[in-house]
Amino acid sequence: MSVRESDLKQAPACTVTSLGNYLWSDPPDESKWADCVHCGMCLESCPTYEQTGQEQHSPRGRVHLIKSVAEGKLEVNEAFADPVFACLDCRACTTACPADVDVGGLIEEARGQIRQAMPLTGWKGAVSKFFLEGVFPHANRLHLLGSLLKFYQKSGLQKVARKTRLIHIMPEHLVEMEAILPEVKQPVRKKYKHADVIKAKGETKRTVALLTGCVMDVMFSDINEATINVLTRNGNDVVIPQNQTCCGALHVHAGDRETGRKLAKQNIEAFKEAEKVIVNAAGCGCMLKEYPELFREDHEWREKAEQFAAKVEDISKYLHDTGYEKPKAEIKTRITYHDACHLAHGQGIREEPRDILLSIPGVEMVHMPNADRCCGSAGIYNITHSEMAGAVLKSKMEHVPEDVEMISMGNPGCMLQMALGVLKYGRNQKIVHTVQLLDWAYQKEDRLKEGKSWR
Amino acid sequence: MAVKDVKTKDQHIENLAKIVGGAQSILYKKEDLLAYDCDGFTIHRHLPKAVVFPKSAEEVAQIVKYCNEHDLPFLARGAGTGLSGGAIPLNGEVIISLTKMKRLLSVDLENRRAVVEPGFINLKLTHSISNKGYYYAPDPSSQYCCTIGGNVAENAGGAHCLKYGVTTNHILGMEVVLPNGEMIEINTNGVLDPPGYDLLGLLTGSEGTLGIVTKITVRILKNPEAKQTVLAYFDKVSDASQAVSDIISAGIVPAALEMMDKTAIEGVEAAAFPVGHPKDIEALLLIEVDGISAGIDEQIHEILEVCRRRNVREVKVAQDEKERERWWANRKTGFGAMGAISPDYLVQDGVIPRSKLPEVLERIKQISEKYGLRIANIFHAGDGNLHPLVLFDARKPGETEKALAAGSECLQVCADVGGSITGEHGVGIEKREEMRFIFTDEEIIAQTNIRDVFNPKNLLNAGKLFPTPGRCVEVKRNEKEKMK
Numbered sequence A: 001m002s003v004r005e006s007d008l009k010q011a012p013a014c015t016v017t018s019l020g021n022y023l024w025s026d027p028p029d030e031s032k033w034a035d036c037v038h039c040g041m042c043l044e045s046c047p048t049y050e051q052t053g054q055e056q057h058s059p060r061g062r063v064h065l066i067k068s069v070a071e072g073k074l075e076v077n078e079a080f081a082d083p084v085f086a087c088l089d090c091r092a093c094t095t096a097c098p099a100d101v102d103v104g105g106l107i108e109e110a111r112g113q114i115r116q117a118m119p120l121t122g123w124k125g126a127v128s129k130f131f132l133e134g135v136f137p138h139a140n141r142l143h144l145l146g147s148l149l150k151f152y153q154k155s156g157l158q159k160v161a162r163k164t165r166l167i168h169i170m171p172e173h174l175v176e177m178e179a180i181l182p183e184v185k186q187p188v189r190k191k192y193k194h195a196d197v198i199k200a201k202g203e204t205k206r207t208v209a210l211l212t213g214c215v216m217d218v219m220f221s222d223i224n225e226a227t228i229n230v231l232t233r234n235g236n237d238v239v240i241p242q243n244q245t246c247c248g249a250l251h252v253h254a255g256d257r258e259t260g261r262k263l264a265k266q267n268i269e270a271f272k273e274a275e276k277v278i279v280n281a282a283g284c285g286c287m288l289k290e291y292p293e294l295f296r297e298d299h300e301w302r303e304k305a306e307q308f309a310a311k312v313e314d315i316s317k318y319l320h321d322t323g324y325e326k327p328k329a330e331i332k333t334r335i336t337y338h339d340a341c342h343l344a345h346g347q348g349i350r351e352e353p354r355d356i357l358l359s360i361p362g363v364e365m366v367h368m369p370n371a372d373r374c375c376g377s378a379g380i381y382n383i384t385h386s387e388m389a390g391a392v393l394k395s396k397m398e399h400v401p402e403d404v405e406m407i408s409m410g411n412p413g414c415m416l417q418m419a420l421g422v423l424k425y426g427r428n429q430k431i432v433h434t435v436q437l438l439d440w441a442y443q444k445e446d447r448l449k450e451g452k453s454w455r
Numbered sequence B: 001m002a003v004k005d006v007k008t009k010d011q012h013i014e015n016l017a018k019i020v021g022g023a024q025s026i027l028y029k030k031e032d033l034l035a036y037d038c039d040g041f042t043i044h045r046h047l048p049k050a051v052v053f054p055k056s057a058e059e060v061a062q063i064v065k066y067c068n069e070h071d072l073p074f075l076a077r078g079a080g081t082g083l084s085g086g087a088i089p090l091n092g093e094v095i096i097s098l099t100k101m102k103r104l105l106s107v108d109l110e111n112r113r114a115v116v117e118p119g120f121i122n123l124k125l126t127h128s129i130s131n132k133g134y135y136y137a138p139d140p141s142s143q144y145c146c147t148i149g150g151n152v153a154e155n156a157g158g159a160h161c162l163k164y165g166v167t168t169n170h171i172l173g174m175e176v177v178l179p180n181g182e183m184i185e186i187n188t189n190g191v192l193d194p195p196g197y198d199l200l201g202l203l204t205g206s207e208g209t210l211g212i213v214t215k216i217t218v219r220i221l222k223n224p225e226a227k228q229t230v231l232a233y234f235d236k237v238s239d240a241s242q243a244v245s246d247i248i249s250a251g252i253v254p255a256a257l258e259m260m261d262k263t264a265i266e267g268v269e270a271a272a273f274p275v276g277h278p279k280d281i282e283a284l285l286l287i288e289v290d291g292i293s294a295g296i297d298e299q300i301h302e303i304l305e306v307c308r309r310r311n312v313r314e315v316k317v318a319q320d321e322k323e324r325e326r327w328w329a330n331r332k333t334g335f336g337a338m339g340a341i342s343p344d345y346l347v348q349d350g351v352i353p354r355s356k357l358p359e360v361l362e363r364i365k366q367i368s369e370k371y372g373l374r375i376a377n378i379f380h381a382g383d384g385n386l387h388p389l390v391l392f393d394a395r396k397p398g399e400t401e402k403a404l405a406a407g408s409e410c411l412q413v414c415a416d417v418g419g420s421i422t423g424e425h426g427v428g429i430e431k432r433e434e435m436r437f438i439f440t441d442e443e444i445i446a447q448t449n450i451r452d453v454f455n456p457k458n459l460l461n462a463g464k465l466f467p468t469p470g471r472c473v474e475v476k477r478n479e480k481e482k483m484k
């Protein structure tokens, strides 16, 4: 047994062993767990606790275990790794915690230690290495969609991808709409490769840089296109820095903080000139804002990361704060909104996207209970922990109102997972990104103005 | 999920696993047990022998029967938010976790009652019936997470219990597994005030020492027609407490009447749900009135008048539900918020006559100075239930003992002024010794005699609630030794 029995048996909180069992640099941060008063107010927010009812799978339990390793009461081993890796990184606990404990940060730091102490072997190691190191950081390789479909095979997402062809995850009448939109066949990074800047329609008020995302630009390039449309329509020149790369969220979630730092540095450099970095994928946006966390031990880069993080903004918040033209054309649809974890819990953005949706004439919003509950997508979680991801998705789908046509959200990972949910539970909702709907409303308005028919 | 077998050398673990249906419903490895070594009271830590997750009352009964036959100590655990250590396995107990028994079994609007399993979360009950215009009144600040089973065990109270009463006033019936494994039903048809001894009253607040509750019938209430909330800032604690007395003597029964002192305000403002309270006030009052619409405005008018007469610096009425919710989130997360200004806290739970508040706060201030530890005060002012929060840092040698001593002295003050040592958090491990502040040895023995009728072998949650009569000196010494 790897636990030191003597320590476990009797250890009043007042005796803290100085010897920790974290052996590598960048260990979990003591000041983060020192805030935890063990009150349990985070328990019910946690999807894995909801499913298991077991406290080692709760935020409080995880913080307790992470602290116990530092106190030398536990070792970094399989039994410790299990609850730490079963965390969805959904950050719901951060919202719930009255003491503002950064549970997510602790978990990621702990994963970094685990992956160094016990590197992944077997198929999990191979898969993880292939995608995290071989694919995501390389735009051109990513464009080989084939390998990505393999990546989604295990989780059943492949079926969704086939059935819906991804780009067509939208209602019947909007598919028609989509047919008249400029056909998007290629990633925007390829499309605008030779354009230094995509000019605003009309007078330029601001210039922003766009993070195209790795998976995003391949599977959801139409969302990137919609983002560009919406930005330029509202007086923004858009720049797409060509040497940008994957945000590194998946690597950091998987405990590969070293690659995370490498990618972070590349992005910080790539966006050096930018004043605003606009992101339309909540997971990526959250990661970019947390770059400083990766450089706790590197003063120089930490400062750069902080400056960079201050420039990052989610598209919905950016539009909301800088003002956007209210669409005049009507899109008659009943819709519900799902709060992506990394928007609501990670960045505190809840009202802005809802306001945007409600500003579209004809849109009727139906409240989804527990809208900010994780859908179980969580990066590559649905591959590594498919059973838990499935259970979390099931409970999410139970809350999706019956009588809506669309579910809107601000994160591509969630879009895939929710599309899977719709398919799996025989529902008929269509999945859209918030900016897509706004873009369609603008497009429709223009078509009508030009006297062309809409349908 | 496939049922996985448990493989250990411990026959008891294997047998318990069989009762609950396999490996996914039992924890027995030391690493997994670590998360169960304490509850919301973190000063004592002990590992359980195992944690089992029954899915039905029958499984609970079988587990209890097994433990009883094999003399294994055991106890129940809900969400583990208890603040007095009631769910800490002092004797290496088998923990019976009720988190898998979390269904809402039925709602009977006509007769205003609902039946829940013990692991059902307090706030979920209100959420499940609010669209029909009903709610469950007892609202401990931990209501987002704590279980109704745990509420029954601790007779939990909350901000809105001033007008509506604490948990015991809302329990109509229950099903209980006794410590020998026998299952009994008490008044499950929910008839009011049945003849005979008030067993419901006895079990409610018995801190999990008389039986394990497996089903609960609770009273639900119709939402009040109207609700208004007032926030008042005072430069002097004495003015704030005078205002409290004046409001009550004016014949108003607010739904809630809460107070926070300066240190508490510093905590909540530094934490996750700040409201923007001024930092230099000495006390704030959060007052809510509810009921039929007619008359609410007059009550609010009167409350505002009282506050002004008592030199309030600023007083305002919540403009909408959002503002009201913000004020309440700030107040209800008050304990946890202390994490933002201190690594650890010890929350005390005394009851005092309202009129003694200024005096008690003054004496608590002296205790704080004596020990060199900050003490924040959150107060259910309406019913005199005071929560001094002793802020300390367990990593500093000696501070935990100091915090315990300071907390105990606060309770002594409460007892001295004619109050009590617990309002709603229970005695648990924490206040066993302080029971002597208010009970004689004979009175304690009389109560343990009652316990012995239900729990003759004392296998269920032993070592809680009462000091060991006659051996108290020894107990105290043991306590101290453990601390070292």
Ligand SMILES: Cc1cc2nc3c(=O)[nH]c(=O)nc-3n(C[C@H](O)[C@H](O)[C@H](O)COP(=O)(O)OP(=O)(O)OC[C@H]3O[C@@H](n4cnc5c(N)ncnc54)[C@H](O)[C@@H]3O)c2cc1C
Pocket (backbone or CB within 6 Å): A038, A039, A040, A041, B039, B040, B075, B076, B077, B078, B079, B080, B081, B082, B083, B085, B086, B087, B098, B118, B139, B140, B141, B142, B145, B146, B147, B148, B149, B150, B151, B152, B153, B154, B155, B156, B157, B158, B159, B207, B208, B209, B211, B212, B213, B214, B335, B336, B424, B425, B461
């Ligand atoms: C931040 C915070 C705020 C709080 N605010 C309040 C408040 O305002 N008012 C208040 O009254 N309390 C408050 N508490 C204390 C605590 O939440 C309550 O005592 C609550 O009732 C405990 O419920 P639980 O499910 O967490 O029980 P646990 O902590 O798991 O158990 C508490 C006790 O009940 C027993 N028990 C649990 N379930 C059962 C069962 N089914 N049958 C028999 N015994 C059982 C256990 O053995 C234990 O002795 C607060 C706690 C925290 C952390």
Ligand code: SF4
Pocket (backbone or CB within 6 Å): A035, A036, A037, A038, A039, A040, A041, A042, A043, A059, A060, A063, A096, A097, A098, A099, A100, A101, A103, B336, B339
């Ligand atoms: S993480 Fe926050 S909410 Fe959870 S137990 Fe710790 S302090 Fe309480």
Ligand code: SF4
Pocket (backbone or CB within 6 Å): A045, A046, A047, A048, A049, A057, A058, A059, A062, A086, A087, A088, A089, A090, A091, A092, A093, A094, A103, A104
């Ligand atoms: S991030 Fe999500 S899954 Fe992980 S501990 Fe917090 S609430 Fe639970």
